Amino acid sequence: MRVGIQIAGSANRLAGGEYTFVTNLLGALTRAQKDTSHEFLLCCHERATELLSKFTNFEAIDVNQIPSGKGWEASMAGLLHWHGIQFNLLMQHWAPTTLDVPYATHLWDIQHRINPWFPEVSYGGAWEKREELLSHVLRRAAVVIVGSEASRDEVSHYYQVVRERIRILPFPVPDFALDPASVHWVANGRSISNDFLFYPAQFWAHKNHVLLLEACRQVRNDFSWNLDLVFVGSDKGNEAYLRDYADRLGLTAAVHFLGHVRQKKLIQFYREAFCLAFSFLMWPRKSAPARSLRSWLPGPCVGHPWGAGAVG
Numbered sequence: 001m002r003v004g005i006q007i008a009g010s011a012n013r014l015a016g017g018e019y020t021f022v023t024n025l026l027g028a029l030t031r032a033q034k035d036t037s038h039e040f041l042l043c044c045h046e047r048a049t050e051l052l053s054k055f056t057n058f059e060a061i062d063v064n065q066i067p068s069g070k071g072w073e074a075s076m077a078g079l080l081h082w083h084g085i086q087f088n089l090l091m092q093h094w095a096p097t098t099l100d101v102p103y104a105t106h107l108w109d110i111q112h113r114i115n116p117w118f119p120e121v122s123y124g125g126a127w128e129k130r131e132e133l134l135s136h137v138l139r140r141a142a143v144v145i146v147g148s149e150a151s152r153d154e155v156s157h158y159y160q161v162v163r164e165r166i167r168i169l170p171f172p173v174p175d176f177a178l179d180p181a182s183v184h185w186v187a188n189g190r191s192i193s194n195d196f197l198f199y200p201a202q203f204w205a206h207k208n209h210v211l212l213l214e215a216c217r218q219v220r221n222d223f224s225w226n227l228d229l230v231f232v233g234s235d236k237g238n239e240a241y242l243r244d245y246a247d248r249l250g251l252t253a254a255v256h257f258l259g260h261v262r263q264k265k266l267i268q269f270y271r272e273a274f275c276l277a278f279s280f281l282m283w284p285r286k287s288a289p290a291r292s293l294r295s296w297l298p299g300p301c302v303g304h305p306w307g308a309g310a311v312g
Helices: 017-035 049-054 072-082 119-138 149-159 209-223 239-248 263-272 288-296
Strands: 002-006 039-044 059-062 087-090 103-106 143-146 166-168 196-200 228-232 255-257
Touching: 017 039, 017 049, 039 049, 119 149, 143 149, 149 166, 196 209, 196 263, 209 228, 209 239, 228 263, 239 255
Parallel strands: 002 039, 002 087, 039 059, 087 103, 103 143, 143 166, 196 228, 228 255
Antiparallel strands: none
16 A cells, blocks of 8 residues: 655754654655555655655655646645555644545644644634634544544544544653663763753743743742753744743742754753753643653653653
């Protein structure tokens, strides 16, 4: 069977956990190729140069060649049929696809249903757009892939998808965390002199960096512990506010805003941190907890039902 792997957008490193998730699964499919008769084809935008150069073992189809507008879905179906694709796997539930070819989709969250008035999932028509897309995609999917039992319960409840069509695939530990070179890597001098909490999260409001800023100030004031914070991740509109907030708390020198960092530097922070912090208002169900639990440091447990079984 020829299987299309549908990938949204340019899928580069700046996408953070999304990029890690997609590349990790593509790596697993690469290793599985020798043991299966199925053929896998990457269906993505030509701008996804990072993926295309990394996974040259897959045949690639540029879905951007289809003009937008009325008839787009029929054209997509025609393109997939032309390439002999019999089944689609959507790496993200918003990946461009057609309902005329059987498919499975990964689903990370339905937070617009759980927290319907949180700005990021409600402002400017975001709630309606999410609901329209998910109602369209989830109910028709042959298989919906989620990260935990709690997520399966929510999909079944909110979208009336029978549980037999919802499969649990715990979010995997990324390949770089299992690489012996990473596990035995020794830093050449500490990058941060003080003890620090490490929070690898893009600067979205729902990541709740403010909670860690307040905690850092309290620890420093109440216990005279020179604890720092290290934030890594791309800015999604909230970084300037957080920098100002840190300044107002008197934490300018204690908070390290480092933006997007390379994998080697990320590994170093995991190894050196006092602990890994999680302050999400909406659980992302990706792989940062897995990286901590499997590899290098004592990450705190998260009291949220999506956390149970969500990493493997």
